[in-house]
Amino acid sequence: SLRWPAVKPVLKSQKLANVCYDIRGPVLDEAKRLEEEGHRIIKLNIGNLAPFGFDAPDEIVQDMIRNLPASSGYSDSKGVFSARKAIMHYTQQKNVAGVTIDDIYLGNGASELIVMAMQALLNSGDEVLVPAPDYPLWTAAISLSGGTPVHYLCDEGNGWLPDLDDIRAKITPNTRALVVINPNNPTGALYPDDLLREMVAIAREHGLILFADEIYDKIVYDGLKHTSLAALSEDVLTVTFNGLSKSYRSCGFRAGWMVVSGDKRPAQDYIEGLNILATMRLCANVPGQYAIQTALGGYQSIDDLILPGGRLYKQRELAHEMLTAIPGVSCVKAKAALYLFPKLDPAVYPIADDQRFIQELLSQEKVLLVQGSGFNWPHPDHFRVVFLPNVDDLRIAIERIARFLDGYRKR
Ligand code: PLP
Numbered sequence: 001s002l003r004w005p006a007v008k009p010v011l012k013s014q015k016l017a018n019v020c021y022d023i024r025g026p027v028l029d030e031a032k033r034l035e036e037e038g039h040r041i042i043k044l045n046i047g048n049l050a051p052f053g054f055d056a057p058d059e060i061v062q063d064m065i066r067n068l069p070a071s072s073g074y075s076d077s078k079g080v081f082s083a084r085k086a087i088m089h090y091t092q093q094k095n096v097a098g099v100t101i102d103d104i105y106l107g108n109g110a111s112e113l114i115v116m117a118m119q120a121l122l123n124s125g126d127e128v129l130v131p132a133p134d135y136p137l138w139t140a141a142i143s144l145s146g147g148t149p150v151h152y153l154c155d156e157g158n159g160w161l162p163d164l165d166d167i168r169a170k171i172t173p174n175t176r177a178l179v180v181i182n183p184n185n186p187t188g189a190l191y192p193d194d195l196l197r198e199m200v201a202i203a204r205e206h207g208l209i210l211f212a213d214e215i216y217d218k219i220v221y222d223g224l225k226h227t228s229l230a231a232l233s234e235d236v237l238t239v240t241f242n243g244l245s246k247s248y249r250s251c252g253f254r255a256g257w258m259v260v261s262g263d264k265r266p267a268q269d270y271i272e273g274l275n276i277l278a279t280m281r282l283c284a285n286v287p288g289q290y291a292i293q294t295a296l297g298g299y300q301s302i303d304d305l306i307l308p309g310g311r312l313y314k315q316r317e318l319a320h321e322m323l324t325a326i327p328g329v330s331c332v333k334a335k336a337a338l339y340l341f342p343k344l345d346p347a348v349y350p351i352a353d354d355q356r357f358i359q360e361l362l363s364q365e366k367v368l369l370v371q372g373s374g375f376n377w378p379h380p381d382h383f384r385v386v387f388l389p390n391v392d393d394l395r396i397a398i399e400r401i402a403r404f405l406d407g408y409r410k411r
Helices: 026-036 058-071 081-093 109-121 137-144 164-170 193-206 265-280 286-297 302-306 311-324 354-365 391-409
Strands: 104-108 127-132 148-155 175-181 209-213 238-243 255-261 383-386
Touching: 026 354, 058 286, 081 104, 081 255, 081 286, 104 109, 104 286, 109 137, 109 209, 109 238, 109 255, 109 265, 127 137, 137 148, 148 164, 164 193, 175 193, 193 209, 255 265, 255 286, 302 311, 311 391, 354 383, 354 391
Parallel strands: 127 148, 127 175, 175 209, 209 238
Antiparallel strands: 104 255, 238 255
């Protein structure tokens, strides 16, 4: 008789046991299902600019097209020279000392390089300090790399600035690094220089590597200025991440970079690790690399969007005003980036499971958000709003959120 072999379940790797990225998680699958049924969903869930009418600057697109015939080969593993030279100049403009072409790595977005930087560093038991709330790729990349993410709190009562005492309290002999996301996703916070200096001092005192995620460094409102952490950490090993995705509306080009600066002398072995991983994936997407020189050297059209009267500025104003007018909702106004991270007063909205809350909002009102726990926030009382839709859509979306919350309150 025929005997079929027993069907063994195919399990994912145990490396993924603690890896979680809810921004594209189960709620998004539900939104896709609703769209297939014909519903129009207003999406305030992902910081992807192009679908909201924020086009990449034409000169970048034209330059990529022009360079496309020359982009079919692999490039140097660290990236094409012209792009790295432009990034070197950019680091100089941001007062980061001593960066050479060799210290610059191009990647398929900052995302690839963040994972690479963690994979090259971490052994089992190593701890990395990450903000809560965070951009969850950091926590996921640390876990995937065998390390342990340890979350330090950012203080909502203090404009979402990192709580330095909490950082100090969480340092152990196993702590290897401190992650600083500035400007911050999801809170929109921009850190003052004094605070950055104190974070550098903590890293110096405890021998930690600084990882600075500065992908929103050009999206800063109200005339404020961004300071690169690396400009203040000349004597501390610092790895800075940036790219074209946000400031140049080019998420899809996957053009990101990483710059190693500060005291590199004790880090030669780690740098060798980075080089091994950079060569293993051969190189980053070459057409995207060719956009970098034109972008950094060209007209900085992002400025037109963030000034009063600019689209992003107006959308931030409207979203903040409307959200804070809802009873039981408070919200620190973003100084930078594309996000608000409002708080729902637990006395008014006793939420036990914030993913379920977001799912109910989606099915009732066809508005898609991401729950605060998706950013490793420890309480079910926040959600993130991406203020990329135009003011008409934002108004409709927040009116629907208000209506949903009104019903929730009266349950
Ligand atoms: N870092 C932060 C804080 C982000 O918000 C994002 C994207 O949303 C990234 C990194 C990844 O950007 P990239 O498109 O360069 O991979």
